[in-house]
Amino acid sequence: MVTSLAGCPPAAWALSDIPQIPGQQQPEEPDSSTAPEPTEDEKSDDDAADPGLTGIPDPDPLINKPGEDQTDADTAEPQKPPPEVIYDISKAPEPVRRMRELMIEAAASGDIERLRALMNPGPNQTQIQLGTDEDDPVAKLKSLSGDPDGVEILAILIDILSTGFVRVDAGTRDEAYVWPYFAEKPLSLLTPPEKVELLRIVTAGDFAEMEELGNYNFFRLGISPDGQWKFFAAGD
Incomplete structure (x- = not known):
């Protein structure tokens, strides 16, 4: 039997098939070419709202511009050359040469008392700067010796x-000729032959400790230009 389609509801309209009501205008699609340009404030707001946008990073505060800071090397005082x-x-x-000769003769005798006459008894007495409580200069020397007689x-x-020697504080009241020269020359500047010369006075262990400290700290002595035995000391 043939069924009539006249009584059946029409099929759903497609969106494009919807008839336009007479007198009603169809909404126009916006024309992107005529859209107003966003203002600067709107651009800034849009950039801030978009986490994917990044601007030019601020300069690193750790970067120093040339001339802002000076290094320690620029400000440090230049080291004086060794004497x-x-x-x-x-x-x-000649007075220095004479005193040195007399000191060697007295020491070679084995009698430490022979040094007493060379130590300027009186107000200009030789300074024994060795941290001992002894008042008598010869007794001070004996107290530093590994034997009771000071040999x-x-x-x-x-x-x-x-050893070699150096002249220090030239032209001043403190001028002196100092033995050994290691007391005034940085150990880092010693040549191999000079290291051999130093090891004739100290042990290798002592030398290693001196290198750690950066300076010679064994015995030294000074004679003034007029031939006075000024000091006998040890330490830094």
Whole structure:
């Protein structure tokens, strides 16, 4: 039997097939070409709202511009060159040469009392700067020796006076000729032959400790230009 379609509801309209009501205008699609340009404030708001947008990063505060800071090397005072090491005793004044000779003779005798007459008894007495409580200068020397008679100190005295020497504080009231020169020359600047010379006075262990400290800290002595034995000291 043929069924009539006249009584059946029409099929759903497609969106494009919806008839336009007479007198009603169809809404126009916006024309992107005529859309107003966003203002600067709107652009800023849009950029802030979009986490994917990034601007130019601020300069790193850790970056120093040239000329802002100076390094320690620029501001540090230049180190003075080490004094000239002298081996020729004839370059020292005659009074200095004479005192050195007398000291070696006294030390070689084995009698430490022979040094007493060379230590300037009185107000200009030789300064024994060795941290001992003894008042008598010869007793101070004995207290530093490994033996009761002070023979070890006499041997050290000869060894020291057998090295090169330096002139310090030239032209001042503190001018002196100092033995050994290691007391005034940085250990880092010693040549291999000079290290050998130093090891004739100290042990290898002592030398290693001195290198850690950065300076010579064994015995040293000074003679003034007029031939006075100024000091005998040890330490930094």
